[in-house]
Structure formats: C-alpha cells, structure tokens
Amino acid sequence: MFERVLVANRGEIAVRVIRSLHELGVEAVAVYSTADEDALHVRLADRAVRIGPPAAAQSYLSVPAIIAAAETTGCEAVHPGYGFLSENPAFVEACGANGLAFIGPSADVMARMGDKAQAKRELKAAGVPLVPGTEDAATLGEAREAAETLGYPILLKAVAGGGGKGMRLVEDDDRLERAYSTASAEAEAAFGDGALYVEKVIVPARHVEIQVLCDSLGGVLTLGERECSIQRRHQKLVEESPSPALTPELREEMEAAAERACRHLDYRNAGTFEFLVGPDGSFSFIELNARLQVEHPVSELVTGIDVVREQVRIAAGEPLALTGRAPRRGHAIEIRINAEDAEQAFAPSPGRVERFRPPMGPFVRFDTFVEDGSVVSPYYDSLLGKLIVWDVDRPGAIARALRALGELEVDGVATTRDFAAGVLASRPFVTGEYSTSFLEEQVATSRRLDGGEQRAEVPALPAPELEA
Numbered sequence: 001m002f003e004r005v006l007v008a009n010r011g012e013i014a015v016r017v018i019r020s021l022h023e024l025g026v027e028a029v030a031v032y033s034t035a036d037e038d039a040l041h042v043r044l045a046d047r048a049v050r051i052g053p054p055a056a057a058q059s060y061l062s063v064p065a066i067i068a069a070a071e072t073t074g075c076e077a078v079h080p081g082y083g084f085l086s087e088n089p090a091f092v093e094a095c096g097a098n099g100l101a102f103i104g105p106s107a108d109v110m111a112r113m114g115d116k117a118q119a120k121r122e123l124k125a126a127g128v129p130l131v132p133g134t135e136d137a138a139t140l141g142e143a144r145e146a147a148e149t150l151g152y153p154i155l156l157k158a159v160a161g162g163g164g165k166g167m168r169l170v171e172d173d174d175r176l177e178r179a180y181s182t183a184s185a186e187a188e189a190a191f192g193d194g195a196l197y198v199e200k201v202i203v204p205a206r207h208v209e210i211q212v213l214c215d216s217l218g219g220v221l222t223l224g225e226r227e228c229s230i231q232r233r234h235q236k237l238v239e240e241s242p243s244p245a246l247t248p249e250l251r252e253e254m255e256a257a258a259e260r261a262c263r264h265l266d267y268r269n270a271g272t273f274e275f276l277v278g279p280d281g282s283f284s285f286i287e288l289n290a291r292l293q294v295e296h297p298v299s300e301l302v303t304g305i306d307v308v309r310e311q312v313r314i315a316a317g318e319p320l321a322l323t324g325r326a327p328r329r330g331h332a333i334e335i336r337i338n339a340e341d342a343e344q345a346f347a348p349s350p351g352r353v354e355r356f357r358p359p360m361g362p363f364v365r366f367d368t369f370v371e372d373g374s375v376v377s378p379y380y381d382s383l384l385g386k387l388i389v390w391d392v393d394r395p396g397a398i399a400r401a402l403r404a405l406g407e408l409e410v411d412g413v414a415t416t417r418d419f420a421a422g423v424l425a426s427r428p429f430v431t432g433e434y435s436t437s438f439l440e441e442q443v444a445t446s447r448r449l450d451g452g453e454q455r456a457e458v459p460a461l462p463a464p465e466l467e468a
Contacts, residue, residue, distance in 0.1 A: 009081030164234030244432030
C-alpha cells in the first residue's frame with residue numbers, strides 16, 4: 001500500500017478522496033489555487049501545496065505544477081478525482097515518467113476510449129451493441145448523408161470529449177449546418193479537437209450506466225447500474241440505483257456486456273460504461289468514462305463497497321476481494337446541489353455561504369466541501385455537494401430524500417434544492433416512468449399551461465412542502 005498520495009483536485013471530490021486515504025492509513029497531499037487557500041480539502045490533508053492562481057489552466061490543469069507538488073512532497077501516487085486532468089492521457093504518462101502511480105486506467109486505454117469513434121469500434125469488437133451512427137469523425141457532408149440514412153433527429157457529438165460539451169440535437173436538415181458549426185467550435189474550445197460524429201437519437205430513452213472495478217490480475221467486478229436519465233443539457237441532475245426500467249434479465253445482459261468490454265480492453269481500475277436503453281428494452285453503448293464518476297456514491301450505498309478505496313488498492317497492486325457481480329441491497333438516490341438560480345435559467349450563483357447546515361439522520365450522506373463562510377468561486381464548477389440517501393425500497397428512498405432536502409440549509413447563494421425537490425415529487429419520477437426527455441417535457445407542459453408564453457427554462461414541477 002502507498003504511504004503518501006497526492007489528490008489532484010478540489011471541492012467535494014478532493015474531500016471525499018482524502019477521507020478514504022486516511023481510512024486506509026495513507027497520508028494525503030492536497031493541491032490548491034490561491035482561490036482555494038482556505039478550502040476544506042486543504043485543511044483535511046496532511047500537507048498542502050499551492051500550485052497557482054485561480055484560473056484552472058494555471059493551477060488544477062497545470063501538469064508541471066501538479067507533478068512538481070507530488071515530487072517535492074514525496075508522494076508515490078496521484079488520485080485525479082473527476083474532471084480536470086482525470087481523463088488526460090498525457091498527465092497519466094507524465095505521472096509514470098516521474099515514478100508516480102496513477103490511480104486510474106492506463107494512458108493507452110484512456111486515449112483509446114477518449115476517442116469516441118475508436119471506442120465505438122472497440123466495443124463493437126467486444127460484442128457490445130452500439131447506437132446507430134457513424135463509426136468515425138464525420139465532415140458536414142458526411143453528417144448530412146448519415147442523417148439521411150438514419151433519419152432525424154440526430155445527435156452531433158464531440159469525438160474527443162463528453163459531459164455535454166460539443167453536443168447538439170438536430171431536428172432537421174435546415175438546422176444541421178449551424179448546429180455542426182456551433183458544436184465543432186465548442187468541442188475545439190473544450191477539448192482542442194473540433195471533430196464530431198453522428199448518432200441516431202433514441203426516443204424515448206433511458207440513460208443507464210454500469211460501474212466496474214478491474215484489478216491487474218484480470219479480475220472484474222460489476223456493481224450494478226445507475227439510472228441517470230434526469231438531465232439538463234446532457235448534465236446529470238439525479239441518479240438512482242437500481243433503475244426502475246430494468247428487469248433482472250436486462251440488468252444481467254448489460255453487466256455481462258460491460259464485463260466483456262473490460263476484458264477486451266484489458267481495463268484496469270474504476271470505470272463506467274454508459275448506455276441508452278430504448279422503450280423495447282434494447283440497450284446501446286454510448287461511451288466509457290475512464291475515471292471516477294460524480295455519482296459513484298449511488299453504487300457505494302447499494303453495494304457497501306468504497307469505490308475510491310478500491311481504486312487505491314488496485315493501483316497499489318492488490319487484487320479485488322470479490323469478482324463477478326457485487327451483491328446489492330435496497331435503493332439509493334443521489335441529488336446534485338448546485339449554486340445556481342433555477343428561476344433565472346440556472347444562472348451560476350457564486351458568493352459566500354453565510355450559513356450551511358447539511359441534512360442528517362439514518363442512511364443520509366452529504367458529500368461536500370461547504371462550511372459556514374465557504375466561498376463559491378466563479379472559476380470552477382457550481383457543484384456544492386451531493387445528497388445521497390438509501391432505504392430498503394424506492395418509495396422509502398424518495399421519502400427520505402425529500403425529508404433530507406427539507407433539512408438542507410444554504411444561505412448566501414442560490415441553490416437548486418427546491419428544484420430538485422420538485423423533480424423527486426413529480427409524478428413521472430415517483431412512478432419511475434421517465435426518460436432523458438423528462439425536463440424538456442416538463443418545460444413544454446409549462447408553456448402550454450401558460451398559454452405559450454416564453455419563460456425561463458424551469459419546468460412546471462410540484463412544490464412539495466420542505467421543512468426549513
């Protein structure tokens with residue numbers, strides 16, 4: 001086992017990784033920008049190194065600065081968290097070149113899976129079903145030809161990235177050229193590569209992902225699925241496990257497909273295979289996230305497995321204690337709480353948190369970096385924290401989540417708390433009969449009820465009574 005590990009991240013994920021390291025008896029080294037000098041992850045770590053000014057490009061995305069911080073503090077390994085450099089093959093190679101173990105997959109696998117077109121080819125070779133579309137990057141003309149073959153609507157997606165960047169839904173040919181230009185420019189800005197590929201839109205669809213852990217001896221463990229269909233602009237808002245859309249047979253098919261893919265790719269460490277599930281129960285591969293996911297606590301609560309702890313053990317050369325299918329129990333739900341104003345089209349709400357009181361009680365977890373006086377910086381993602389709850393069944397988990405949301409207090413910045421409560425109390429969510437179109441359908445309903453008046457992008461959701 002390692003003695004000292006550098007955590008190359010900030011915010012709630014840095015706090016979460018540091019806690020698992022300490023439970024393993026491993027010293028944690030934090031890095032921070034000048035904007036995060038008083039942050040919780042800095043104080044929790046055994047050592048901390050300032051690596052640059054607030055701009056991420058000069059701090060959390062600076063490979064030389066992070067490598068230097070790890071070397072000067074005598075670290076043996078680096079945990080990247082999610083975001084920033086977590087899926088950067090050059091960073092993985094830089095770690096190896098400087099004698100640092102990277103707690104994640106290899107640079108080779110990361111590069112292959114980072115190229116979405118190549119990822120599709122390799123998953124096809126592994127016998128995993130794919131969403132119909134182009135196998136390689138497509139020019140505008142090739143995208144038009146693909147759309148004619150597949151039929152509209154289609155999705156334009158960045159070859160080099162994910163997270164909703166460089167992605168556009170195209171309803172008809174008249175909108176294709178402009179959408180292609182916009183998506184390509186966005187992909188170029190986000191990933192340094194403006195190449196796009198085309199996928200057929202499956203409607204209605206569920207977004208379901210499989211969490212995996214793979215050791216260096218060929219052991220593969222699948223931790224079941226997470227339902228991630230509640231999204232806004234391709235960004236996940238609410239996740240749950242198990243999915244209300246999957247039968248036991250379909251779940252096993254999807255986990256078996258993920259296991260085949262892991263073996264075909266010679267995958268190591270934690271990863272997540274993302275799929276679309278159609279109304280007929282068919283499923284199709286979207287992408288592999290070769291890193292820790294924001295929503296990994298959902299799988300932790302239903303399996304009892306600390307995913308971060310297992311990442312560290314795998315990187316240290318230890319075998320998985322269990323392979324095959326992880327046992328699961330009960331139902332877990334995660335709600336992301338962002339510093340955004342839902343009444344103003346989810347505009348970011350940076351500022352100082354004057355008062356913070358997380359929810360408590362049985363089987364309630366709140367992963368966060370926020371304290372009284374914490375500053376929500378405009379330089380970084382607006383995520384304040386994640387509420388994760390567990391209960392023996394789905395109705396109990398929903399009730400517990402609503403109760404916990406009612407206890408959450410954040411004064412000083414606007415948050416998505418009330419919006420999230422509306423989602424959980426809505427009929428589609430309560431019945432489990434929702435898809436990736438959930439929020440768009442709610443917006444459309446709101447506008448019809450309002451006589452067609454254009455309003456901010458806030459769905460007409462129920463407003464449950466939340467205790468202050």
